[in-house]
Amino acid sequence: MRYIFKFPDIGEGLEEGTIVEWHVEKGQNVKMGDSLVTMETDKVVTAIPSPKDGIIAAKFGKVGETIHVGSALVEIDIAGIEGEAAITEASKSEAVEEEGAGVVGTLEVAGNSAVLSASKEGVESSSILTEKPAKVLATPVARALAKESGVDINVVKGSGPAGRVTKEDIIRFISTSSQMGSSPAQTDSKGKSHQQNIEIEPLSQIRKTIAKNMIQSKHNAAHMTVFEEVEISELERVRKKYKDKFSQEGIKLTYLAFIIKATASSLKKFRALNTEMDMERGNMIYKKYYNIGIAIDTPKGLVVPVIRDADKLSVKDIATEIQTLSDKARDGKLTLDDMKDGTFTITSYGSIGGLFAVPVINYPQAGILGIGRIDKKPVVKGDQVVPGMVLPLSLSVDHRIADGGETARFINSIMYYLEDPVSLIME
Amino acid sequence: MFKEYNPINNKEFQILDHKGKVVAKEMMPPIKDDELLKAYKEMLFARTADLQIVSYQRQGRIYTYPPNYGQEAISGAVGALIKDSDWLVPAFREMGAMLAKGVTLKELFLYFMGYEDGSKFSKAKKTLPISVPIASQLLHAAGLGYAIKYNKEKDLVYAFVGDGGTSEGDFHEAVNFAGVWKVPVIFIIQNNQYGISTPTRMQTASDNLAVKAIAYGVKGIKVDGNDYFAMYKAIQESIKVCEAGEGPVLIEAVTYRKGAHTTSDDPTKYRTKEEEEQWDLKDPLKRLKSYLIAKKIWSDKEEEKVIEQYKVEVDRQFLEAENYGPYPKEDIFKYMYAEMPDDLKDQEREYERFMEWKAARAK
Secondary structure, three states, rough: OOEEEEEOOOOOOOOOEEEEEEEEEEEOEOOOOOEEEEEEOOOOOOEEEOOOOOOEEEOOOOOOOEOOOOOEEEEEOOOOOOOOHHHHHHHHHHHHHHHHOOOOHHHHHHHHOOOOOOOHHHHHHHHOOOOOOOOOOEEEHHHHHHHHHHHHHHHOOOOOOHHOOOOOOOOHHHHHHHHHOOOOOOOOHHHHHOOOOOOOOOOOHHHHHHHHHHHHHHHOOOOEEEEEEEEEEHHHHHHHHHHHHHHHHOOOOOHHHHHHHHHHHHHHHOOHOOEEEEOOOEEEEOOOOEEHHHHHEEEEEEOOOEOHHHHOHHHHHHHHHHHHHHHHHHHOOOOOHOOOOOOOOOOOHHHHOOOOOOOOOOOOOOOEEOOOOOEEEEEEEOOOOEEEEEEEEEEEEEEEOOOHHHHHHHHHHHHHHHHHHOHHHHO | OOOOOOOOOOOOOOOOOOOOOOOOHHHHOOOHHHHHHHHHHHHHHHHHHHHHHHHHHHOOOOOOOOOOOOOOOHHHHHHHOOOOOEEEEEEOOOOOHHHHHHHOHHHHHHHHHHOHHOOOOOOOOOOOOOOOOOOOHHHHHHHHHHHHOOOOOOOEEEEEEOOHHHHOHHHHHHHHHHOOOOOOOEEEHHHHHHHHEEEEEHOOOOOOOHHHHHHHOOOEEEEOOHHHHHHHHHHHHHHHHHOOOOOEEEEEEEOOOOOOOEEEEEEHHHHHHHHHHHHHHHOOHHHHHHHHHHHHOOOHHHHHHHHHHHHHHHHHHHHHHOOOOOOOOHHHOOOOOOOOOOHHHHHHHHHHHHHHHHHHHHH
């Protein structure tokens, strides 16, 4: 006897969740209450326990995949339960299906096209059910999305039960209208529309957060960027000298560790760059701690863990910390504590590619330092052209907070430390 | 005691410290070993059930649930002292006190499954249903207290509210009214540090919540709510005050919600792991357990054994609730008004049409 366990609405009106981790394998015995899978939802990240004793017959979905509320999560073989009990189970699984496994109530779940397919019956019955409603029927998520995207929800054709407009309808409406509104380039030579040749994926939680933060920064901060090149042959020599020694201790000594140290030391001298502006209360908040965020590229998206009190740490400590945080980021194990309370951010895209970029400030911080690709280049020393190691820097600041002079003095200080790394331990 | 612990001095009443050692022997209430063990087991049962309910919710088998985890000593002490003839006026995080009054787990399950019958208690007398609208229940409590006094009865009212509830107008009205009429109500604020995500320091500018009693002219005390003995003693003293016609009393029970606000909440978004670990050391059950083990009347082995029994019992009552049968339509519409108003009639018709549509669709 097979029981299909569907992803329940565990948070009052959820539409979907993302699989974070599976805790069971196919063929594994489970008891009621055992963790099956960890799901990330808009509300919580939580383990989903098994509602049955039995053997896992199938798992639906890989890590990272989105599962809609009411869609199958696992199939459990509950062969042990026979006879009358099995019949009850069968009728129950039937009942669960009907209710869309929702924990918000039948009416709410019925409004979710993810649970009930966009069936004809639903649309037809709308003529019976709705007597010219003053307000179009829609799920709250769809309303919010329509408002956000500037779509008039009243003109969107609903595909849900009783003609209810769903999130998917809005997404479809936006993509269709943008295609209709643009040039024939959207259609191929035969005049056939590309409409079918797209893939629509719901935004992940992390992507939503990134989008929100980026817009907030661009909207609130007055971005200004200064570019510099610094010659770091001496730093390269120092790094080479200690690199192997450190690697024996399992520590990877990167340029970034020195740059973080140089930045923290410079922030201490130029306090305007380690601040936050509170326009509402009319205050500048000067921070007396130096927590440097480092932007890390992960398959799921950008994350910015924080190296705490970087001014008090040695280059070696910083290198160790970078490694710990990068490992955690890669394994998706960063916690909220790892990512909060940053006062300044460094993004080192150069290790992947790019000479100069204009980084977006990690709002409400006052600045962000961008590290470009280090190249061997001809440089002029005295009157001689000699080979040098050139590191490109881009410093974006919030021009409301930092004036041009202060910004230039700050980047000069960073360059000073990087040109002459011994100075990092002299002060 | 109320003089010594005048809340204006912000002193917290404690008998058993965080390590399970008695620090105020002279205040220790005389509780017999078997009574104490019974109370501990009841708290353990409530905790076992609480943890299991969160699991049921994650399985999609009940709706939203507010966990009690970490706050058991407050309900436990009330449960030990409340009489059948006293009124219990819960908010929604007082499982232990409700069970002590005779409410069954099955009834609580029915409530969280959406059944109206979950508020119809077969055995528990003088127990109001769970109240989700914050602090509204305190007005009912004040009214019950007034009725007791009016009828010249001897009973008491135990009324619960959270820290967030103290910012509601209802809280002010209820405690003020109770103070003016000197009614026998023990108001218990479960200060679990957060009103959903709002920390107590953002909830009030007062040093503590018990201090609000002073303005209402009633007795107040701030108690370590994770200390069973302190809670027991504070309630005992409050009973005396009420019996002498000097009530009401306002008790602030300082505790910590170890779980989420409800199953829809993620506390990691507003509090740190360090903070949780700090409070974990003050866990009410761990403390009492250390005390009981030191007294050689309890052991880990016994605890493991009873927890296993409790789990079976919780599951049993849950399955009973799960097989309760379909939800009668009348439960939703019929019971609020003697005669149904038109808008409710409209809603009922709409619901009937929806069910017809659903039935047709299933064919």
